[in-house]
Amino acid sequence: MAVFFIIQNKKYRVTTVKAVGLVFATLFILGVITVYILMPPITIPNMTIANLVIGTAGMISLYALTKSKPFTKSTKHFDTITGALILFAIIAIPGFILLGILSLDDAHQSIATKEVEEAKPLDQDATPIVVSPEFARNKVQKAMSVVPNTQFYDLGKLQVQKVNNDIVFVAPVEFTGFWKYFRGKETEGYFTISATDINAQPKFIEGKMKYTNSSYFNHQVSRTIYNAHPNYIQNGEPQIEVDEEGKPWYVQTLYKPIGLTNKPNLQKLHAAVVDPVTGDVKLYKSDQAPEFIEGSISSEMASEENEYFGKYVHGWLNSIFGKKDVKIPNESGTETSVTPLFDENGAMYYFTDMSSPKENIDSALGYTLINARTGKLTYYNGEQNNGIMDSKGAKEIVNKEFPEKKWTGSMPILYNIDGNPTWVVNVLDPNGLFKHYAYIKAADSDFVVFGDTARSTLESYRLALAQDPSNVESTGEASLEKRNGTVERVLVTTQDKNQVVQFLLQDDPIIYTVNSGKAPRAIFLQTGDKVELEANIRDNQTAIVETISIEGLTTTPEQ
The missing domain is CATH 3.10.450 (Nuclear Transport Factor 2; Chain: A,)
Incomplete structure (x- = not known):
């Protein structure tokens, strides 16, 4: 472009050269500042659009500073450089938009997916509930006074993870602004609080961190990762994870795009791990990150994966018209519309339920669990449980x-x-x-x-x-134990027009409960009766009876 303007302006060549130099220097400085602030990944769409913006700004500036005009007096046509730039923009920008739309199906196909009809029943010893992050944050905020120079800091993003077999929330202290960073330079450490015990108190672990989310310039974690791997796209906010020795690390999900787009290939996700003390960056495939990292795939990436999985099952056009098989992820999660939880083996998953795109329909179509290290998505389609609420x-x-x-x-x-x-x-x-x-x-x-x-x-x-009389088989697949003995005490109550019999056996501390809907003759049970039964026995010394035989009253076990 510069050469074209210099050749075109023969009569004012010296002035044109000066104008070109001024425009080039200005655009170069502005470009460097823009790239430093925005940190655009080096991808084909990003670089093409950046060059179009710079080219347009340069063209307008050179027209303004030289004697060149965008139209000739004789033909009123665009000159060569103007026409070429406009033609390229007309082709490139819609082209990238179209490619992005067409690649939505590719992103959907890149998801490693497994479909299951029904979730595995919850084990009787499991208490799968974790403390809500709002409650945990509230408790940690009240403990911020233990942080040295607490006026410099605020609480960062909570991340749930497993540390030494305990499921905890981890949250770094972060600077509250530029001047606090300028004075403090380093943060003081991080908090942990149990994610399974509502009575637990937060613990503050001291440890200076120079590279954080709230630091500025080259000490910002995202910028540190960008400087090391500018050709990867970062997804979500870097989150802190703690190794078994208590050392914190910042973890960020990265990916390279599909083809000439910025859409992710969800089978090729990576994790950048940053040492917050030295700023060293190491890149791993997401499933090969160090074992202490539960969430090498961010909650933001998991939410995006749910979107591709449910919305673009048959491509972009179907997501707008027809919407066949389309499922919309609900936004009830605790972290970017998903909720992290752990299975019985200690692996972390992101949970999201799916609903119909039709308005005013509050029934769930099913739900997804996304492995937080591999990105594999398991969809529980709920076909055996139609009509459940979302x-x-x-x-x-x-x-x-x-x-x-x-x-x-x-x-x-x-x-x-x-x-x-x-x-x-x-x-x-x-x-x-x-x-x-x-x-x-x-x-x-x-x-x-x-x-x-x-x-x-x-x-x-x-x-x-x-x-509940509507539950024919309340214990599902739970294991049953056989018991027999002599009835010592009996209590018959009525609940929702249905009679429930509770009784004790001699030399047995278990409280047995049987629904008369399952065993009608059980309402005639008396002290001294001999019984044989099958029951699901809980560890709190209660039991739900599935079948019962009463000597002299039933000849075969009541079903």
């Missing part, structure tokens, strides 16, 4: 339960408890303080059990399931 509906049930107190539902997670899809929700007050757990039967909005602890609420919910 996470928004579960939260609304809690919200309507305590309107005068303004308590609200948080962190809804769908579990299969004894064969019944169940929403487990934290109940918080307006200050984010924990008040209750709510167990909500996903197929029945009126079936709700509240409790103060995860264990007691789980057991109360299971007992309510057993006593």
Whole structure:
């Protein structure tokens, strides 16, 4: 472009050369500043658009500073350089937009997906509930006074992870602004707080960190990663993870785009791990990151993966018209529309439930679990449990339960408890303080059990399931134990027009409960009767009876 203007302006060549030099120097400086601030990844779309912007700005500047005109007096046509630049822009910009749309299906196809009809039943010893991040943040904020020079800092992003077999929230202290960074230079450490014990108190671990999310210039973590790997696209905010020795590291999800687009190939995700003391950056494939890193794939990346999986199942056009098989991820999660949780093997997953794109439909189509290290997505399609409510509906049930107190539902997670899809929700007050757990039967909005602890609420919910006449098989796939003995005490109660029999056996501390809907003759049970039974026995010394035989009253076990 510069050469064209110099050749075109023969009569004013010296002036044109000076103008070219001025424009080049100005655009170069502005370009460097822009790249430093915005940190655009070096990809074909980004570089092409950047050159178009610079070219247009340069062309306009040179026209203004020289005697060149965009039109000739004789033909009124664009001159060569103007026409070429405009033609290139007309082709390139719509071309990249079109390629981006067409590659949505490629991004969907790049997801490693497994589909399952029903979730595995929850083990009777499991208490799969974690403290909500709002509650954890509230408690940690109140402990900020223990941080040296606390006026410099605020609490950073909470990240749930497993440290020495304990599931905890980890949150770094971050600078509150530029001048606090300028004076402090380094942050003081990080907090941890249990993610499974509502009575736990936060712990502050001291340790200077120079490279953080809230630092400036080359000490900012994102910039440090960009300087090391500018050809990768960063996804989400870098999050802190702690190794088994208590040393913190910043972890960021990276990817290279598909073809000539900025869309991710979800089978080729990477994790950049940054030492916050030295600024050293190491790049790993997401599933090959150090073992202490549970979330090498960020919650933001998991949310994006859900979007590609559910919305673009048959491409972009179908997501706009027809919407065949389209599933929309709900936004009830605690971290960028997803909720992290751990399985029985200690692996972390991101949970999200899916609903219909049709408005005013609050039933869940199913839910996804995304492995936080591999990115593999498992979709539980809910075909065996049609008509269950979605996470928004579960939260609304809690919200309507305590309107005068303004308590609200948080962190809804769908579990299969004894064969019944169940929403487990934290109940918080307006200050984010924990008040209750709510167990909500996903197929029945009126079936709700509240409790103060995860264990007691789980057991109360299971007992309510057993006593509910609509539950034919409340224990699902749970293992049954055979027992026999002589009845010592009997209590018959009525619940929802259905009789429930509870009894004790001699020399047996277990409280047995049987629903008369399952065993009609059980209502005639008396002290001294000899019984044989099969029951699901809980570790709180209660049991739900599935079959019972009463000597002299039944000849075969009641079903």
